[in-house]
Amino acid sequence: MSGRLKPGVRATPTPFRFLRALLGRDRPVYIHWAVTTKCNLRCRMCEIWKREAKDELGLDQIEELAAILAEVGCVQVSLGGGEPALREDLPEIVEILMARGLKTRVLTNGVAMTPSLTDRLLARGLGEVSFSLDSLNRERQERIDGVPGTFDKRLKNLVYLAEKLPRRNSLPILNTVVTPDNVGELSGIADMAADIGFYVSFIPIHLPPADESGHRFFGQAPDWRFGKHSEKDLRDVFAHLVEKKRRGAPIVNSTSFLERSVDYLVNGRASWRCRAGELFHSISPQGKVAPCHAFEGVWEIDFRDLPGLIGSPSFLKDVRQRVENCEGCFRPCWAEISFMMLEARALREMVKVQAKARFGGRKVDAAALWRRVDLVVSE
Numbered sequence: 001m002s003g004r005l006k007p008g009v010r011a012t013p014t015p016f017r018f019l020r021a022l023l024g025r026d027r028p029v030y031i032h033w034a035v036t037t038k039c040n041l042r043c044r045m046c047e048i049w050k051r052e053a054k055d056e057l058g059l060d061q062i063e064e065l066a067a068i069l070a071e072v073g074c075v076q077v078s079l080g081g082g083e084p085a086l087r088e089d090l091p092e093i094v095e096i097l098m099a100r101g102l103k104t105r106v107l108t109n110g111v112a113m114t115p116s117l118t119d120r121l122l123a124r125g126l127g128e129v130s131f132s133l134d135s136l137n138r139e140r141q142e143r144i145d146g147v148p149g150t151f152d153k154r155l156k157n158l159v160y161l162a163e164k165l166p167r168r169n170s171l172p173i174l175n176t177v178v179t180p181d182n183v184g185e186l187s188g189i190a191d192m193a194a195d196i197g198f199y200v201s202f203i204p205i206h207l208p209p210a211d212e213s214g215h216r217f218f219g220q221a222p223d224w225r226f227g228k229h230s231e232k233d234l235r236d237v238f239a240h241l242v243e244k245k246r247r248g249a250p251i252v253n254s255t256s257f258l259e260r261s262v263d264y265l266v267n268g269r270a271s272w273r274c275r276a277g278e279l280f281h282s283i284s285p286q287g288k289v290a291p292c293h294a295f296e297g298v299w300e301i302d303f304r305d306l307p308g309l310i311g312s313p314s315f316l317k318d319v320r321q322r323v324e325n326c327e328g329c330f331r332p333c334w335a336e337i338s339f340m341m342l343e344a345r346a347l348r349e350m351v352k353v354q355a356k357a358r359f360g361g362r363k364v365d366a367a368a369l370w371r372r373v374d375l376v377v378s379e
């Protein structure tokens with residue numbers, strides 16, 4: 001199986017695709033595709049690892065999917081799960097998507113992201129990885145993971161990735177879920193990201209809705225709900241992060257996202273215009289397309305039906321009716337697409353990040369990372 005296009009077929013370059021999407025605001029700019037439900041961790045705030053493993057798309061079907069995503073004007077695909085590094089054929093999947101000109105990102109908890117897998121992925125041209133890390137404290141991180149003995153392995157894999165990724169044309173990000181357990185560490189994690197030439201993305205924890213009005217998807221751990229009493233402290237923390245970003249810290253979240261995160265964490269609601277099913281979609285391991293995780297198993301289509309539905313007025317009306325007024329989550333990948341496509345400041349901030357990733361020249365100081373971690377671990 002090869003990811004290469006047939007002779008004579010050329011992928012449209014990303015900037016043109018993005019410009020087309022920005023002007024039209026009528027196509028799925030971003031796709032989150034869970035390539036597997038299998039997972040090697042038991043994270044406290046996530047219930048995906050409890051799900052039954054089902055069939056996954058094979059490489060022939062993935063060729064078809066990639067062609068369709070390119071045809072409908074998609075710009076970016078994130079490969080999540082479950083844990084995508086558990087798929088043996090992950091490098092081939094990346095190659096197939098990238099051959100179609102789709103910007104491709106792998107989301108990983110890092111434990112199975114071994115040096116040999118990293119080498120195989122980088123050899124296929126992967127430059128975008130989101131690496132989850134919620135704490136620099138070994139005990140806390142392993143408590144979150146629900147699996148002992150993962151911390152050192154994960155950090156070694158992180159350092160290997162940081163050192164091997166090209167200094168230009170790469171955009172590595174640490175994904176940090178914000179919970180009452182790690183809220184005191186956020187600034188330190190941003191500093192650590194800077195040590196190794198990464199950005200950090202802060203993800204407000206998603207929990208089952210307190211009053212059943214919002215959407216329940218993979219979030220669990222209701223005891224990690226921030227109460228009203230935390231509001232003032234949280235406002236201080238996020239004001240600090242906004243200021244830190246303004247001064248050049250590598251925080252990839254838009255200012256608008258950071259400003260609204262406290263409302264979401266405290267009240268379970270943040271004001272944003274969700275464009276699920278229009279500007280972004282979620283795809284299951286079996287190739288079912290839903291507007292977002294909240295519609296998985298509830299309202300889905302086969303990926304082969306996408307070209308006929310994208311741009312159809314009746315499909316659009318249906319999607320809008322279902323998604324209208326839903327403020328059921330504040331996932332950065334989705335909310336940021338809406339901000340970027342609908343708000344000049346967020347677009348400017350994202351263009352700056354992309355330009356820096358392309359031309360900036362990352363610096364990696366692994367010794368600084370280990371010093372920082374040692375300090376926290378021995379506290």
Ligand SMILES: C[S@@+](CC[C@H](N)C(=O)[O-])C[C@H]1O[C@@H](n2cnc3c(N)ncnc32)[C@H](O)[C@@H]1O
Nearest residue numbers: 045046081082083107108109132175205206219
């Ligand atoms: C579901 S995981 C899939 C990819 C991979 N297994 C990983 O952990 O990076 C994608 C991201 O969602 C985050 N996540 C898990 N549970 C969450 C929750 N309840 N609220 C917000 N984000 C969560 C993870 O930490 C990770 O950064």
Ligand code: SF4
Nearest residue numbers: 039041043046082109
């Ligand atoms: S957050 Fe990622 S690593 Fe953790 S259980 Fe969920 S899918 Fe697995």
Ligand code: SF4
Nearest residue numbers: 274292294326328329
């Ligand atoms: S706010 Fe949008 S992305 Fe989030 S659950 Fe609702 S429809 Fe889905």
